[in-house]
Amino acid sequence: MEKSRLGLKRWFVSRWRKPLDGMLVAAIMSIYTLVAFHVPLFSAVVAATEGGWHMALILCSFIILLLVANFMIYGIMLYAMRTVGRVLISLFMLGNAIALYFINSYEVLLTREMMGNIFNTQYSEASSYFSIGAVLYTLLLGVMPSVWLLCRKVNYGKMRRFAVSMLCSILGIITLALVNMGSVLWIDRNAPVIGSLILPWSYVVNSVRYANQQCAAGREAVLLPAVDSISASRDVVVLVIGESARSANFSLYGYERITNPLLESDGVTIFEASASATYTTAGVEAILSHAPSDELYESLPSYLSRAGVYVSWRTTNWGEPSLKVDSYLKAQDIKDRYADADMSYDGILLAGLDEEIAASEADKLLIVLHTSTSHGPTYYKKYPSEFEVFSPVCTTVEMSKADHESLVNAYDNTILYTDYLLHSVIEVLRGVEDRRCAMIYVSDHGESLGEGGLYMHGMPLALAPSEQIDIPFIVWTSEDVSYKSFDAVGHYHVFHSVLGFMGVSTPIYNSSNNIFMTVGTENDVVK
Template identity: 55%
Template sequence: MVKFLKEKTDLTRISSVLSLFTLVAFHWPFFRLVLGNIEGGFNGVLITGGLGVLMFALNFLVYYLVLFLGRFAGKCILAFTFIGNAISLYFINTYQVLITDKMMGNVFNTRYSEASGFFSWSAVWYLLFLGVVPCIYIFARRFDYGSWKRFFARTGIALAVSLAIALVNMQNWPWIDRNAPKLGSLVMPWSYTVNSVRYYNSVKKQNRKEIPLPDAKIVSDSKDVCVLIIGESARRENFSLYGYGKPTNPLLEKDSVTALIADAAATYTTAGVKAILDHKPSNKLYEILPNYLNRSGVDVVWRSNNWGEPPVHIDKYYKPKELKERNPEADDRYDGILLAGLREEILSGSKDKMLVVLHTSTSHGPTYYKKYPPEFEVFSPVCTTVEMSKADPKELM
């Protein structure tokens, strides 16, 4: 084994091995999607085989370039991609996600407390065998980088093969173009690298300063308090307020609450919360509701057990840590911490108008069973796994 590691291996061979490993280990979801969306026959074989060869050739080209030009730094870059590939594949297989620019936005806006809840022993095995082992192989092998002449020959062949495959499949480009968004989100490592760049470009294009709305005019002297509770997206088909069979909303039904027929603007926090606080659907950074009312003389209080909201420019912005310091007796494990001392804060307000926003964690997955005290565990069976693909649908519901 030691002799094997001490022997230099040709860069062509190492790039081929890594490219083949990338193709086989990380692209089962990709080819499952391809096979599920094409018709049989020769054309189907041409698309599937062509995409496989194209991916192999392009990965070979990039791996060869990175290793030849980067040397040790190139090894570090490739090691990073294999770790990223392993983590991405775990989430794709376990949660059926697509690695899009919006998904990368979720990644960059998450916290350790949330991210750690997604990991399981399966994640460890993915990371170990598909991420760490290839990294050890990359750093342990000694490479024969060869000459510039060989470099241009190998990269030229890889480019020629890629172009040839593209030309052979020219008639199938319309099919590839139609399915490009989903296909691209499953190609490793390009899905998360390209979409990370796309996400940051979209952030840069946003207004760096909020666009102010027309000045507000308060027309009454009465003392008014509005409490806006923002929760996670949930299916109304499982709410008794909307006709579901089980009594999931007994207290709200007792108070004759009117349940509006509403749809979530998005299935991820950053876009969903922005839509609730914006005055109209827009990709621009307009003044959001709490900032607007605060500027207009309203007493605004924001209490959050979550994250991902647009920039909130107010003085009274509290996270569980601050609320716990002000109310030591409160339990900061659940959303109930958002109510700690709230009554006193409302009564002590000096202004006639007050907006209180409670940004809850509620049904933020996947550790659903940790989001409520034991006495609230009314329905069973309870889902205690973070691997949704292995969960019983009845438990999830």
């Protein structure tokens, strides 16, 4: 018995020490990548085809393509980079495991925009995604194969054998491309979804694309034409940028639950509105821009600050374009000034707001509050306990496992808290006696709460469901103003409405995007 156990151990040790052929390792890792990480991809392919022969052909093609292409890439990495190649492939396995966890738990697509979201997530937000599931995915699917790959000896083989393997792979890919010529239209239509589920290449390629985009965005903003004239009235506009707030859950927009008890009696005006983006950086950029453009133009706060308006930016969020403003305060900066303020929630943005308005000697003030209240997945952590009106609330971060009703309860509580925040801004403005005041509230994008199996936001705009696009656009003014009527407004109405309200005359002003009934060139706000 003892002898056979020793024999088995010796056999195992000798097998383990025996170097593995480099091309065999590439093949094993390619098969592992396919089997372990591509169930969501195959589900998406099945869902996007109508079954029958077409589905079988596309499915088989994807299986062969992924096997051959990954075999080739892993083979080249191993042969050319040796140990470095092995380390890189191990990192891919870890990355794949984490990516798969997010795909399965949040139904996210790893597009360029999503990679931008991930790189812009602060540690405090990232830690809210932590769960036992994430650890298990990482250990079982990422760490274990990495340990195997890094510990085995590898015989990288001769150049000739490597070259033949690569040549056969290339021929295989060309054949596959020829067989699938008839599916070009299908592939073109489904590329955004399918491409974002191919691991590790979705996040690798889209990270590079995002980095390129950021390099382009790092350039200096193009200055807008100088302001011609500015009206003499003393005004203050508070622009509140919402986070992941969807209009469908605002009772102001017809939601059956009373989520806006305070705003409903504040005399606000609402507009049907659509977001121009489904993720924060692009949504905020659009809110602050005069028009959609690939060019990076000066944003509203920087533009008005240059024109002599006092501009203050207060934020518990991130992802805004670079700003040149008079005051820029993060939550910690506000806390340093107002020790009693509670940093846990967006209420901190209101601390000392009245004092800041009273202290400014400028005729015109623009104060931007960039909130974060409805950001998932931990909605239940975004409001003080007295706003937990709808219960029970979901406390899991793995949304796909969450009970839908408790997820909606937690989200609705964030809207209830937003109602309180906006009402509080209006209360502050009611106390301002010597200025015309306006509050404009608009969200950066909407949010999915499990409809169609989707959670949170970040779907490519063309594919995004209405939950991620339909946003609240709520306005309050201290004196009666007339509004134009619109079927729907959007992010690009903010810039021109603020200009219109303040009576700023500039060649860039577009009166058709001003919600107020104003004559822009004459600075005549209709009262």
